[in-house]
């Protein structure tokens with residue numbers, strides 16, 4: 368097993384994530400595509416594969432168990448649920464969600480055409496029928512999406528404001544953040560409720576991470 372494969376296995380085990388061998392392989396293949404196409408598509412400033420594994424893959428994988436828990440509370444265990452990943456860039460966390468939650472339809476939206484094209488290429492190469500790249504501004508999307516996620520996108524207010532029209536009435540926002548963003552939470556409009564701020568531990572990353580869960584009210 369390669370060093371990357373070993374590190375990935377150790378990471379998913381530390382996160383307590385149940386993933387098949389095929390899903391582990393898809394995650395490694397995604398990492399390889401990110402590395403290979405990074406120069407062409409300008410997808411991430413992180414270049415070293417081990418660093419990509421920790422900072423991007425494991426960081427995104429840390430949100431999978433919380434997402435699965437949320438989906439399990441939906442009708443039909445969330446089968447057929449629709450998720451929009453806003454400002455997905457190279458597919459983080461959208462591609463990781465599509466690999467780990469094959470029953471969920473994942474749309475990754477980005478304003479940069481080549482980034483959306485990269486997601487389409489990942490969907491074809493990794494044979495992920497539940498993954499789609501959309502070239503658009505999030506503000507132009509209608510939805511309805513059951514979950515709207517983002518990572519390293521914008522302030523909570525801008526994220527919520529931009530994706531308002533896309534979220535289902537009973538949908539939730541899943542915002543991946545670093546430190547508990549109290550100032551951003553304080554700046555939110557009254558028609559949004561933060562119902563949980565969930566701390567995350569990313570294996571191999573000594574940094575604060577959390578998910579801010581929100582819903583329209």
Ligand SMILES: C[S@@+](CC[C@H](N)C(=O)[O-])C[C@H]1O[C@@H](n2cnc3c(N)ncnc32)[C@H](O)[C@@H]1O
Pocket residue numbers: 411453454455456457458459460476477478479482503504505506517518519520529
């Ligand atoms: C800092 S990158 C984050 C990429 C990825 N989520 C990650 O964690 O690596 C932010 C992305 O948001 C995209 N973006 C900015 N404004 C947007 C908008 N209004 N609608 C959709 N995408 C947008 C940018 O093109 C960029 O790819």
